[in-house]
Amino acid sequence: MREEKRKKKWIKTLQFLAAYLVAAWTFLQFIDWILNRYDISPNWVDLLLWIFIGIIPSLVIYFYHQDRINNGILKLREKIIFPLNLISLAVITYFGFGSSDLGATTKEISYTNDEGNLSTQLITKEEFRIGLPIYQFTAKTQDTAYAWLDDGIQELLYQDLSQDKNLSPYLSDTEGTVNRVSESRIFNDYYLEGTFDIKDSIYSITPIIKNAKNGKTVSEKTFDGTDLLYILDDVSVYVRENIGITEDKRDFYIDLNLNEFYSNSLEAIRHNIESNYYRAHELDPEFSISYFENGQRSIRFSNGAEGEKALIDKAYKYSNKLPLQKQLQIRILRYIAYEEWDLAEKLLKLQLEIDPNDNLYNRLLNAVYGETKQIKAYIKYAEDRYSKNKSIDNGNNLLNASLVSGDYDKVISAIKAIEVVQPNNPEIFALKLRPQLLKGDIESAQKTQDRVKIINTNWINFVKPVDTVIEYLKKNKPTKRTLEKFTGKYRSENSEQTHEFFMDDERLIRHVSNQELSAPILAGDDKLMTGGYSYRNTTINEFLTDKNRDYYAIKLHLYNFNRRINYHYWRYDDTIKNAEKALMDGDYEKAEMNYKLAIEEYPNHYFLKQALKHIEYVKNNSKEKIAEQYNSIIGSYNSRLFWVEDDKLYYERNGLSKIHLYPITEDKYISLSRYANQYAFETTEDGRLASAVYSYKHDSQTWEKLTEGDNYFLKDD
Template identity: 25%
Template sequence: MEQMENKKPKFLKDLFDRRFPQIIFIYLGICWTILEFVSWIVEHYKISPYLTDLSFITLMSMVPTVGMLAYFHGRPGRDEYTKTEKIGIPVNVIITCCLIFYFLGGKELGSATTEISVVDEAGQRIQREVPKRLLMKRLAIFFFENESDDPDQDWLQYALMAGCHYDLNQDPIFSVYSGYDDVIYQKISSAGFSDQLGMPMALEQKIAREIEREYFLGGSFKTAGDTLIVSTYLYRTINGQLIAENTFRGTDIFHLMDEINRRLKEDLQVPAWHIAKTTDLPVAETITKSIDAFRQYILGLTQMNLNNDLNTARKYFEAAVSADPTFALAYYSLYQMYINLNLYDKALQSLNVAMQYLYKFPESVQFAVKEEYYLISEDPEKRTAVIDMWVQLYPDDIRGHFRLANEYLRQFKIDEAINEYNKILAIDPERKYYHRYIGDAYLIKGDFNNAVEYYKQYQRAFPKDYRSFMAFGNLFLVMGKYEKAKSYFTDAQLMEPRDITLMTLLAIVDQRTGDFTEALKKLNQAEIAAATPVEKHLVYSVISDCYRERGEIRKALEYSLKMAGASEEYQKTIDVVTGQIDNNYFGLYAMLGQKKTALEQLDTYRKTLAKPW
């Protein structure tokens, strides 16, 4: 025992004689200095943020080599290299290289930007330096809760979200969904929060995860006299980790939104060099300086996006441009209202005013405005050029590629759409959910083998996602393998029992196998469960098809009329009419011998659709 106690001091003394701890601590101090320096460089210069990770992995993994050198060569005087060093140091270097390859293989370690040169729709060449994909931030913003006792401030619940969302359009590294987006609203409505207020944070996280957002932002506000006090929270979606909580005070709502976004960029560690080079005009400059105009606009947006009440929304938008005749965004919304209310001349006038103030829009929104302008002006070449320019100017912006892919799908250019989806995966391999999009495209094309392969990749990435089972079910349904389709749909329904789409798909399987009684039984259950206009539209459509196939044309017409009524509750007029045409709605009248009614219906479609439709 005494010998062991004597050995400890001798061992420690030996380490200090060899200057082992001194050298290790000096090395760790140098590492800290290097990492701080690299972090500063990454923050202030256009260098990949992965350079910090590279430095950390390299420096930390080489500690064993430093330890060996310190132990065998720390004493004063010359020492020969030992066998331990000759084997240990090369092994340490190899392990370091393996770690770098494992953690950073395929990562962009060079410049964080790329130079782009394109020709716009006017034939002018544009050169731009744009950020690469590694800087992208995917965010969902939810409505802010009104914690004051003043119901007159309720509009701010929507205004704070909408203003922050629109302002972030100026920054190309942000991809943002807000509560006004249909993809979020339908999920919230299905969860029983039709006005989107009072939502639990767990639901916000669930929705953010389902729409593949990395972060989600929300908050609340109250008043103290004339001062508005806004509290925000920012969470990481994947693990529910709180990133930051902030409080902002002020009397100017526009300035408060500027401050919220400024702090958001800090909390998400957006590099200083990117912030310095990116256009970031105040909210008051890109939207409006008039509180009254902004309030009217927000009330209109709420009626349009949440209630689908276009006539009421139109009145609010008209009041907004009356309060501020330079309110470009409100004019663009008015254009959308007028075109869907079949007021073509007013729509064109509003779009022309929006184009007059095009400079007030963020560039990404300018692309959307110009695309609509060239659509309404019947200039498809310039319209296509705008989309192409968007993709070329922002080659690592998946939003542009996704928009182009959708355009290709509309034109039934399936191979081109698949190519755009593959570009998205090349830009960001972590977005594995695009395997499902590619599988769907191959399914449309009739290439079942490739569809199966991509659905398998999607299922491996998301084994607990019911949509992977639904995708396989759709595949086998198209292939006519109804038992397999039913099996996959049933498995999906076990994961998501309230999903109306799955109910209708199981009914379609019964319909295809000739069991109309069971199909209608399932569809009646789906009709009872359907809560939103979207769900009702889907159920009525399938029921109508079922009755049509059975030859019960009057019943088919009855549900086609119900389907049309449901679509009017959430779709724009153009979408309602084109949907009825696709459904061969007027053909049912012809089948019943009501040819005059069928022709009158066709004439109604012709009068309803404005130019260029």
């Protein structure tokens, strides 16, 4: 009889439990609809699910003993189990959802538009966006005429999808399913790849959406047509549909067609993808994005301030047709080009609220922090970014920032934690080498280095130089005194890029112009190591000394996968800077005075004497004669273009940033942007005018004419 009664109670309990589960599931579906309808955090569904499941132990006990409990009779075990269940559930949900955003999925951002008026934009919060790595599309039939589409389709889809703030797309050149899954699985649910084919002027584009956890195909579809840009617009919609972005969410943001904001000239797009900017601008003079991409590349590598400003000004001039994000990127880059750091920083911070994962915004803010030496701000921002979004890029930024701040143990611990998740990743453990060397843990660094050499055998060319660094540090410990002697600014002879070394407490910091800060490693009595395995190169900075043992230049030995490349950077102080400014302003007396002072201080700076030659030449020749000289050579020489603007001679190649040329003889010119080059003109035996380049050779301390490859061109007919 008792057994029968117990059986009935269990049946009744299970019936109540089943009814509870059905009711809970129905309620969750209703809540999910409400959250989607009113753009409220979907984390509420997960939180409520945990609560509904978490109280099941107490509910089972209640359902089984409900007659007694309803009469207010609780046994000791129930007095313990019920509170314990609730407390455990509270602790679990606190740690599971304490840092989750349970508010709206959107937020309103304010910014000042071009008219100076305050504008607002409603955007999706970062944590509710869908990450989407985009990989190269592969040609089904190899055709060199369409080889540019391997990168072109990838780039165009990225530009189109970036308009939708429900997404956080990014580009990657990783190949192979295994490598793509390994790269994308940690932070994403999907990734995009695809194929394409062209037959009889018909484009066939097949986007393939894959599961980032296992590489299995989620969805694929082929789109055909004669207009590539319209096809890609359709592909963009298809991709968003199939990764869970509903039509309501898609319609929340403006979706311009590619031919509206990118370019309506496929040929111009092709040349832009191939970095032939001059031809792209020639085919589409209003190609704002092309001017912008050329300008930002020039600024990043400091190719020449005057040319950089000209490019970004053109990008700004034609930017009204672009998506708002691109317009703001151009404005930020314009502030940086004109060195308005405060304005750049303010606008960058505002736009990073809208697009916190935008690589350009993050890189530019790091560059601003570097230019203004805001080390604490740089470190704090890197920490904040990684805490909000643990992506690969944010992880690398945090790694570099932690090395700059001297937090070596934190870096090593973080890398070890990632090793637990990815024990078979041959690259993760190698990241420990730099913090180990900076910390002075040479024994551990040696173990890491030995393992690197065994596992990453294809890195051997840039791994071997690190052996000499480790051997040196075994016998020599860095001190503040040994590091202080490296402080100073050095300028490239091939661009306007500068490397500045300065002390922050006991640490030596390096800043590369328009790039982020970094922490160099002592590599010898007069040497520093920069780069690292995460950059796939090692650079040994050899500081050259004069007769007084003072540093006057750096000879960089850059080791990559298969070779060593040498570059020279020259000590660059206010005397040289003032001399160059005076020369650019046409104040020849002041320029001559400063150049002579600089030569006295730095007799090995060969380019200073070239500038004096220009001053002497200008003094001995009339403006009319020099103008006539310019007019006799201007024109196109294959990919080179020479022209006169405001009585100055300019040179541009393939649409790269223009540079100002200064005459030193009737047929030779120098540039303050390219110390190591001389630009010459000569007449061939058959009477044609030709453009040649002379390069400075350090071993012989002479100028050598470059005649091979694309260094010698005849003037176009």
